[in-house]
Amino acid sequence: MRVSLFVVLQIRSDQDRDISIRYSITGVGADQPPNEVFSIDPVAGKMFVTKPLDREQRSSYHLRAHAVDMNGNQVENPIDLYIYVIDMNDNRPEFKNQVYNGSVDEGSKPGTYVMHVSAFDADDNTTANGMVRYRILSQTPHSPIPNMFTINSETGDIVTVAAGLDREKVSQYTIIVQATDMEGNLNFGLSNTATAIITVTDVNDNPPMLTSRTFSGEVPENRVDVVVANLTVIDADQPHSPNWNAIYRIISGDPSGHFTIRTDPVSNDGMVTVVKPVDFEMNRAFMLTVVVSNQAHLASGIQSSLQSTAGVTISVQDVNEPPYFPTNPKHIRFEEGVPAGTSLTTFSASDPDRLQMQQSIRYSKLNDPADWLSINRTNGQIVTTATLDRESIYVKNNVYEATFLATDNGKSLFL
Known part of the structure; x- marks a missing residue:
C-alpha cells in the first residue's frame, strides 16, 4: 500500500487538558532504520505515514509512543503501537522458469501425469491477491485435437486429457500456460505466462517389417565370413533406439548352422553371413526362413504375431576344388636292390x-x-x-x- 502523509492514528494523554504535553514515537520506522517512515505531531498526537509502504518488504511495525511535559518529564507510561501493512495486489505472478520441459509416453491414457509448472506471487497468499490459478492458453500443434492436455488450476500439474498421443505423428507439443492471481479472476487479477514443451517419448508400438517377402543371395563354396544377402526393414519407431534396433533370426532352412544374420548398426539391415563353409556337392542352395523383431519388447497391446518373416534363397556357387589323394602320405615297403623298371x-x-x-x-x-x-x-x-x-x-x-x-x-x- 502506498500513501503519503496519511493519518494512521492519534494518541492523547488524559492530562493534556491540565498541562502542555509533547508526544513522540520510537522504534523501527521512526528513529530506527528505516527512519522517518512514521512521524507524529508532537502537539496534536496525530501519527502520519510519510513514505510509501511496501508490504512485501516489511509487513508490520512495532513502535512505542511517549508523552512528556514541557520539562521532559514522563507523564504517561509508553504505549505499544502495532502497525500492520494491508496488502494490495501490486505484484504479478512470476513463473520460476520461462520454459518448462516435460515428457509423456506415446499412447498414454487420459489422466497421465506429464509435468508441473509453478508461479510465485509476492502478495499475501492468505488473500486473493496472492492466490494463483493456472490455465492453458494454447496448444501447438492441434493434432489430433486442440486440447490434448489439461492443467490443475491450483497445483499447476499438467496431465493428459485425451487419448491419441503418437510420436510418429507428433513428437512434441508447445503449451502456453497462464498464471493469474485474484484466484484466477481475469477481470481483476494480474497474469503472466510461461511455455511448457512436452516431448512425446517413443514406445515400441511399431514392429519392424521386412521390405520384401523374399530375398536372395549367393555364396561361393568353402568361403566364410562373407555377406551373401542383405535384408532390409522399415520401423517407424525412434531410430537407433532399442525400439528400432532390429534382431534377425533364422528359424528354418539351416539345420547345420552355416549362416548367421548380423545387424548393421547404422542402416538396421540384416547381413546374412557365412560362418561355416558350404559344399556345393552337398547343398546347391539353401532356403532360409527369417524372422525379425526389435531389441525391446513390443508395447503392451501390440500383438507379437505381427513379427515379419521372409524367405531367403542362398544359391551355392561351385568352385573348382583341387584333387586329393585318399591316402596321404602313402607308405610302400620294398627291399633295396630292386632293378630299374620295377x-x-x-x-x-x-x-x-x-x-x-x-x-x-x-x-x-x-x-x-x-x-x-x-x-x-x-x-x-x-x-x-x-x-x-x-x-x-x-x-x-x-x-x-x-x-x-x-x-x-x-x-x-x-x-
Whole structure:
C-alpha cells in the first residue's frame, strides 16, 4: 500500500487538558532504520505515514509512543503501537522458469501425469491477491485435437486429457500456460505466462517389417565370413533406439548352422553371413526362413504375431576344388636292390568336383632327390628308374621320400 502523509492514528494523554504535553514515537520506522517512515505531531498526537509502504518488504511495525511535559518529564507510561501493512495486489505472478520441459509416453491414457509448472506471487497468499490459478492458453500443434492436455488450476500439474498421443505423428507439443492471481479472476487479477514443451517419448508400438517377402543371395563354396544377402526393414519407431534396433533370426532352412544374420548398426539391415563353409556337392542352395523383431519388447497391446518373416534363397556357387589323394602320405615297403623298371604302386587322386565337367587328372613328379622314380602322367603308376639303395645319403631312417603332384584345371594337391 502506498500513501503519503496519511493519518494512521492519534494518541492523547488524559492530562493534556491540565498541562502542555509533547508526544513522540520510537522504534523501527521512526528513529530506527528505516527512519522517518512514521512521524507524529508532537502537539496534536496525530501519527502520519510519510513514505510509501511496501508490504512485501516489511509487513508490520512495532513502535512505542511517549508523552512528556514541557520539562521532559514522563507523564504517561509508553504505549505499544502495532502497525500492520494491508496488502494490495501490486505484484504479478512470476513463473520460476520461462520454459518448462516435460515428457509423456506415446499412447498414454487420459489422466497421465506429464509435468508441473509453478508461479510465485509476492502478495499475501492468505488473500486473493496472492492466490494463483493456472490455465492453458494454447496448444501447438492441434493434432489430433486442440486440447490434448489439461492443467490443475491450483497445483499447476499438467496431465493428459485425451487419448491419441503418437510420436510418429507428433513428437512434441508447445503449451502456453497462464498464471493469474485474484484466484484466477481475469477481470481483476494480474497474469503472466510461461511455455511448457512436452516431448512425446517413443514406445515400441511399431514392429519392424521386412521390405520384401523374399530375398536372395549367393555364396561361393568353402568361403566364410562373407555377406551373401542383405535384408532390409522399415520401423517407424525412434531410430537407433532399442525400439528400432532390429534382431534377425533364422528359424528354418539351416539345420547345420552355416549362416548367421548380423545387424548393421547404422542402416538396421540384416547381413546374412557365412560362418561355416558350404559344399556345393552337398547343398546347391539353401532356403532360409527369417524372422525379425526389435531389441525391446513390443508395447503392451501390440500383438507379437505381427513379427515379419521372409524367405531367403542362398544359391551355392561351385568352385573348382583341387584333387586329393585318399591316402596321404602313402607308405610302400620294398627291399633295396630292386632293378630299374620295377612297379612300386599306383597313386589315384580323387576329384571332389563331381558335378563339373573336369579335364582328366594329370600326375607329375615334384620332388625325387635321388631321381629313382617316375610316374605315369595319366594313371599315376610309380616305376623305379634306378636301383634303390638303403645306404644312400637320400635315405633317412630307412625311408626315402618323394613328392608327386595331381593337377586338375590348374588346381593342385601335393603328396
